[in-house]
Amino acid sequence: MPIKRSAYVGETLGRLIEEEGASRDQLAFDFSVSKPTITSIKANKRTMAADVASESIRLYDNPEYIMDILHEFSHGFTSPVMRGKKVEQHRLALRHTTAKEMRNVLQMMEEAGLEKNIESLSTVERERIANLMDALLHSRLHSDNLLKQLQVEYRMSLKMRIKDVLVKWKALGWI
Template identity: 35%
Template sequence: MIKDSAYAGGAIQTLLQEEEIEGVQLAMDLNVSPQLVSHMKNDRRRMQKDIAQQSLQVYDDPTYAMELIYEFSGGFTSPVLNGKAIDKHRLAIEQFAFNEIEEAVAVLKGVNFIKPPGETTKDERERIAQAIDEIIDAEAAISNLKATLAKEYKISLKDRVNKRVPVWKSNGWIQ
């Protein structure tokens, strides 16, 4: 469920820094007051869903989009990995993604999905939950790699996804 509003101060600060703009410019681009931008940036006011949607149309910044969508989805999507244990260089993130993918594959190989869900034991369900955890970790690493590469090489993720949709349809993956 997408929230009607969310605290987006971190995402706004990221956008202002990465786009090298001031809050006044953001306010003009989103047709809101500079005071509202200031309040949202400092988490004194929530960003409304319509303003978030407008900002994603105006700005094609993958890190901002990830942070904003993470907040509005209530944590259902991958967050921006920006902790001390993460080196933001594209090669380091690439290696991190490979490691997480390999861990997920290794765990998946050790899980048996043959039994129907209602017939699994408590131990089997725990292994399946661990597999899901590893998939979530791999997904977060891949999402951050995708955003980093798009940003550094100045490739629009929106454009790339839009170009993939016909391929997914022709493969029968989506309708």
């Protein structure tokens, strides 16, 4: 799956301007583009280039913005920010829904039959695997949004946490 070369991210850029209190002049300077380019991107009249998106992620430690940009540029491969009417953004509400999704995944893993020979799976068993994959995606969505909210509420950089755990994962031989 290729990363998009450019994407319409007007709403995302608008939220960044509002949340960070950044002016269009500041964003133009930070992203090394003109002020009219920022205006056009925000109005969805122009796309943001992938290199500008990458630089913006490097410069701004705003978890919602980063999630939005990654989701858009990855063709939806990464988790989106949950902004639906039925979503409570508080860390305790997200903890509850994340735990519920994780318990569901654990139960489904027990029932999925992952130990069986792949070539001999029945249609029903293959459907269980597909359902498990969907449940893992649900769990990832909730986990990613909980991580985002923990950064927001505790003011602990997710970028820095990732940087630290990458070192640990490498030392463990996981990556």
